[in-house]
Amino acid sequence: MYGKWLTLTAALLIGLNFTGCKKSDSASSTGASASTKIKMVYIPKNTGNPYFEPAIDGFKKAAEELGADFHSTAPATADATSQLQIIEDQVQEGVNVLAITPNSPDALNAALSHAMSKGIIVICSDSDLTGNESNRNAAILPSEPTLVAKGQVELLGSLIDYKGKFAILSSTTDAPNQNTWIAIMKDTLKNDAKYKDMQLVDVVYGNDEPQKSLTEAEALLTKYPDLRGIIAPTTVGVAACAQAVETAKKADQVAVTGLGTPDQMRRFIKNGTVKAFALWSPFDEGYCAGQAGIQIAQKKLEAKPGATFTAGTLGQRTLGDKNVIIVGPPVIFTKDNIDQFHF
Numbered sequence: 024m025y026g027k028w029l030t031l032t033a034a035l036l037i038g039l040n041f042t043g044c045k046k047s048d049s050a051s052s053t054g055a056s057a058s059t060k061i062k063m064v065y066i067p068k069n070t071g072n073p074y075f076e077p078a079i080d081g082f083k084k085a086a087e088e089l090g091a092d093f094h095s096t097a098p099a100t101a102d103a104t105s106q107l108q109i110i111e112d113q114v115q116e117g118v119n120v121l122a123i124t125p126n127s128p129d130a131l132n133a134a135l136s137h138a139m140s141k142g143i144i145v146i147c148s149d150s151d152l153t154g155n156e157s158n159r160n161a162a163i164l165p166s167e168p169t170l171v172a173k174g175q176v177e178l179l180g181s182l183i184d185y186k187g188k189f190a191i192l193s194s195t196t197d198a199p200n201q202n203t204w205i206a207i208m209k210d211t212l213k214n215d216a217k218y219k220d221m222q223l224v225d226v227v228y229g230n231d232e233p234q235k236s237l238t239e240a241e242a243l244l245t246k247y248p249d250l251r252g253i254i255a256p257t258t259v260g261v262a263a264c265a266q267a268v269e270t271a272k273k274a275d276q277v278a279v280t281g282l283g284t285p286d287q288m289r290r291f292i293k294n295g296t297v298k299a300f301a302l303w304s305p306f307d308e309g310y311c312a313g314q315a316g317i318q319i320a321q322k323k324l325e326a327k328p329g330a331t332f333t334a335g336t337l338g339q340r341t342l343g344d345k346n347v348i349i350v351g352p353p354v355i356f357t358k359d360n361i362d363q364f365h366f
Contacts, residue, residue, distance in 0.1 A: 061091035061320045063120035063313065064113045065148070068194075069101040072231055073287055074258040075124070077366040078148070078309035082122065085313025088335055089321075091120075093313070101231045103127035103197040110134040114141060120316040122146040128153040128199035135159060144320045148312035149305075150200035151347070160319060160326045161346040163312040165303040166353055168200070171256070172207035174301060174353060175281065176218060179252045182278035182298055186220035187251030190243045192264055192281075194231040194257040204256050224250070229260050236263035244271050255281035261300060265291040285356055285364040292361050301353040306366060308350050311337055315348060 065082045067075035079095045086093035096113075098105035103126055111134060113121055121143050125131055128151075135145050135158040147162040156162065165171075179189060191208070193201045205226060212218050224247055229236025236255075240263050243250060253268075255261035261281035265288065268277050274296045283300050291297040314334040318324040324332045326346055334340045340348050356364065 059119075059321075061086075061089070061119045061317050062117065063091050063093045063122065063316060063320075064116075064118045065093070065095040065309070065312075066106055066109050066113070066121070066123040067095065067097045068124050068126050068150075068198075069105070069231060070097045070099055072101075072259060073284055074305055077284070077304070077306040078124075081306040081309025081311075082313040084306075085310050085317065085335060089314070089317045091313075091317050101126050101195050101198070103130040103195070106131060107134050110138060114138050114143065118143060119320045120144045120146065122148050122312050122316055124149045125152055125199060126195065127197040128202075129155055130197070132158045144316050144326075146312050146316040146319075149308055150198065153199040153203055156345060161315055161342060161348060163308060163315060163348045163350060164200075165305075165308050165350050167349060168203045169207055171282075171353060172204040173211050175204065175254050175256055176208050176211050176221075178280050178299060178301060178355065179254050179278060180218055180221060182280060183221070183251045185218060188222045188224045188247055188249060189252035189254065190225040190227065190247065190250060191223065192236060192239055192243070192253055192255040192257075192260045193226060193228050194260060196228050198257075201256060208254070229257070229263060231257060231259045233259055233263055236260045237267055240264040240267035241271075244268070244273060244277065250277055252278040252280070255279070255283075257281065258283045258287060258302075261297075262287050262291075265297050269294070269296045282353075283356075284366055285361050286366060288356065289361055292356065292358050299355055299357045301355050303351055303353045304366065307337060310335060311340060311348060311350050315340070 083093055121138050132155050139145055145159040147159045151162040152158055227239045229239045236259050253264045255264045261283040264279045268274055268279050279297050280300050282302050311334045319326050328342055328344050330342045331339055
């Protein structure tokens with residue numbers, strides 16, 4: 024059903040544009056010219072999440088190519104306010120570019136706005152400040168949210184013959200990207216007759232913590248003995264769901280899919296617990312975000328809709344409406360192609 028390199032773009036045959044918002048660059052004390060060595064930090068959601076490891080490598084590569092200093096630091100948990108102190112510390116340290124995968128669309132606004140007032144370029148990567156986009160200069164997103172969300176519904180539907188009960192295991196209740204995807208999934212189920220026999224029975228949250236995610240997945244299997252599938256659009260969650268289904272020996276009954284890394288999901292794909300899941304390249308996402316942030320700080324790129332720049336080896340990228348940069352469409356991973364990918 025799924026050929027090599029089959030992307031969700033091909034599976035859905037849709038072209039969709041995503042709209043974000045922007046705030047113009049601030050000029051101030053920490054602004055940098057093209058001749059100044061840029062200091063860049065990346066703040067992921069939390070430590071211990073394998074998704075962010077290749078993303079950090081991508082940031083490092085961009086910094087090396089553009090002659091910038093780079094480091095990454097993250098909170099222990101993915102709570103809505105857990106990144107606040109780190110943001111404040113990095114502002115005090117005088118970074119020029121602050122890249123962040125925000126844990127909340129609104130809890131960080133004052134801190135990020137303060138950073139911008141100091142001339143710091145704020146770049147969102149992987150997840151945006153939905154509804155509060157004026158508190159960052161640009162956002163680098165892996166794919167259009169509608170494409171991701173509809174792709175997840177379609178992928179699960181194809182695995183369960185488009186009928187039966189299913190649940191969603193998300194990360195945190197405040198995660199802006201997760202909440203956007205879930206809202207689009209619900210709308211898709213409601214308005215597309217193709218999915219009329221699929222019933223979303225529950226949405227639970229594992230907080231991007233392996234043990235809590237596993238506990239939530241196990242609870243779903245107990246609460247809904249006739250469950251046909253689980254969508255986990257989070258790398259920690261999809262692995263936990265696969266582990267729960269594997270342990271319960273319910274792979275023939277419950278289809279698990281979502282967003283995960285090939286290295287993390289390889290065993291589950293090869294032993295048949297999971298038939299298919301999706302993801303883009305976290306490395307490319309971090310690399311593109313690093314390229315954009317540094318070039319804006321060096322004043323080689325103006326953060327405005329329609330501006331184009333060369334994102335290193337990724338080639339030309341364009342800032343879309345409201346300064347959103349799309350890296351590329353997700354890939355569906357199956358037993359046929361998973362060994363071609365290592366991250």
